[in-house]
Amino acid sequence: MRPRSGRRVGRNAVRCVESPTEGPMRPGPRRSLTHAEILEAAFALLETKGFEAVSVRGVAGVLGLTPTAMYTYYPNKGALLAGMVEQLLGRVDTSEADGAATPEHARTRVVELAQGLRSILVERPGAVGLLLATPLDGPNARRLDERLLAAFADAGLDPVAASRATHAVRVHVLGAVAFDAAEEERSPGGPTAADPGPAPAASATLWDDAETFPLGDRSRGLGDDPAGRFAWGIERLLDGLLAPAPIARG
Amino acid sequence: MRPRSGRRVGRNAVRCVESPTEGPMRPGPRRSLTHAEILEAAFALLETKGFEAVSVRGVAGVLGLTPTAMYTYYPNKGALLAGMVEQLLGRVDTSEADGAATPEHARTRVVELAQGLRSILVERPGAVGLLLATPLDGPNARRLDERLLAAFADAGLDPVAASRATHAVRVHVLGAVAFDAAEEERSPGGPTAADPGPAPAASATLWDDAETFPLGDRSRGLGDDPAGRFAWGIERLLDGLLAPAPIARG
DNA sequence: ACCTGAACACCGTTCAAGT
DNA sequence: ACCTGAACACCGTTCAAGT
Numbered sequence A, B: 001m002r003p004r005s006g007r008r009v010g011r012n013a014v015r016c017v018e019s020p021t022e023g024p025m026r027p028g029p030r031r032s033l034t035h036a037e038i039l040e041a042a043f044a045l046l047e048t049k050g051f052e053a054v055s056v057r058g059v060a061g062v063l064g065l066t067p068t069a070m071y072t073y074y075p076n077k078g079a080l081l082a083g084m085v086e087q088l089l090g091r092v093d094t095s096e097a098d099g100a101a102t103p104e105h106a107r108t109r110v111v112e113l114a115q116g117l118r119s120i121l122v123e124r125p126g127a128v129g130l131l132l133a134t135p136l137d138g139p140n141a142r143r144l145d146e147r148l149l150a151a152f153a154d155a156g157l158d159p160v161a162a163s164r165a166t167h168a169v170r171v172h173v174l175g176a177v178a179f180d181a182a183e184e185e186r187s188p189g190g191p192t193a194a195d196p197g198p199a200p201a202a203s204a205t206l207w208d209d210a211e212t213f214p215l216g217d218r219s220r221g222l223g224d225d226p227a228g229r230f231a232w233g234i235e236r237l238l239d240g241l242l243a244p245a246p247i248a249r250g
Numbered sequence C, D: 001a002c003c004t005g006a007a008c009a010c011c012g013t014t015c016a017a018g019t
Helices: A035-049 A056-063 A067-072 A077-089 A103-122 A127-133 A139-154 A159-186 A214-218 A226-241 B035-049 B056-063 B067-072 B077-089 B103-122 B127-133 B139-154 B159-186 B214-218 B226-241
Strands: none
Touching: A035 A056, A035 A077, A056 A067, A056 A077, A077 A103, A077 A127, A077 A139, A103 A127, A103 A139, A103 A159, A103 A226, A127 A159, A139 A159, A139 B214, A159 A226, A159 B159, A159 B226, A214 B139, A226 B159, A226 B226, B035 B056, B035 B077, B056 B067, B056 B077, B077 B103, B077 B127, B077 B139, B103 B127, B103 B139, B103 B159, B103 B226, B127 B159, B139 B159, B159 B226
16 A cells, blocks of 8 residues: 555565575575665665665665565664665775885875775765765775875875874865765756856845855855865875975975 | 653743844734744754754754744754754854964964864764755855955965865865764764774674775774864865975975 | 564654634 | 644654564
């Protein structure tokens, strides 16, 4: 009696797809679904309807399952989201093209990692929500950290500085993508060119007392295309992180 | 019949507290609540039960109101959250202590703004969730931006660079607080000292394939106290943002 | 072992009705 | 104008039961 949206493949369709990492086959009814298939459905939901739509019930729905059946695969919603994060982070390329341990090469490696992480986040809408809702402690998150730590060590930073620099990069990438996502949400289509928004008068929804912000108004649309300001920001951050010495400069 | 948790002041208690910005008094039953009182209740909920507990129904509950009565004050949940964000940002001190427009003074002003914003966010748990869930376009958000833009202009940056530098600082503060909050959530009490967590074996919850991360393991607990790494990161970011020239350095 | 159906305690929001 | 109560379409999660 519950309203079902869209066709499904048959409630008890036997799909006999056994994940090879699931352990030896056991008697009894087999899992009809792979973790990969569930994550696929979850990502489909994420990309088509946004992060809010990624619910246990929603994912179960697109798979033709009862919500409770989901709890055979994941102990709770958090574990499902963690699985999605892991698969997402697994897609960023961390292969060291050619291991020259020079400071210059270390810097470009950091930039590549940061840009790679940002790419996989911005190219599927809603992915930031995922990252912010889930602790980043899976193997793929740690692998990314490891690469950043190695690069900063190659650049000559001591362990404490390398650890803090890694954190700074992490913070910057996630913060930047979160901001872009928030802006995208309130003006879909994106301000790739100078786009003043839906007329300056119509945006005064709730804030009735007019206060003027000359600098902010003047700089609206200046250098705020997401990719450009991200690239610029990462380079400036690295300028600071890899500066030759912590002595005062004139 | 609905379960009410805790005492309340009487369902139809006339509180005759009229907000002075509400416009001239009108006939008919007065508002029994101020926007400020509603926000107060919302913040109480935020601080005691976390961001998840800040719901229209929850806030109505602590005020002794029906959920639907909330819609007389705010058109939807987003507007309520935006109101909270505005009040929060209003608490960061943006008074220019003494307007010396030197680059050195500009730098310390940026640091003070960043630290001030961080303070009001970390001192009430759950506030980050608020910031990340709401577009930062209210007057107080714009006022903060304005101060940052002015400081970067005083430091000698051209308008585009100042705009991007402002964005970088914004991104860094919010990203850092979001990370701290995520870490705090999974190990309350905080790793202020070297805290290896709940025994290295017990944390292997879902990730069964053991992969080793020598650098990450070695640097665990190194320089990761939140306040310290934030201060360090902001200084390094400013090193890069305020570097004398974009020419290559040896 | 995997799955269903009913149930519990929640959401945000709308609507008709009272004062 | 402000508020209530009922209702709609959702949540995450637990439990008893079927195969």
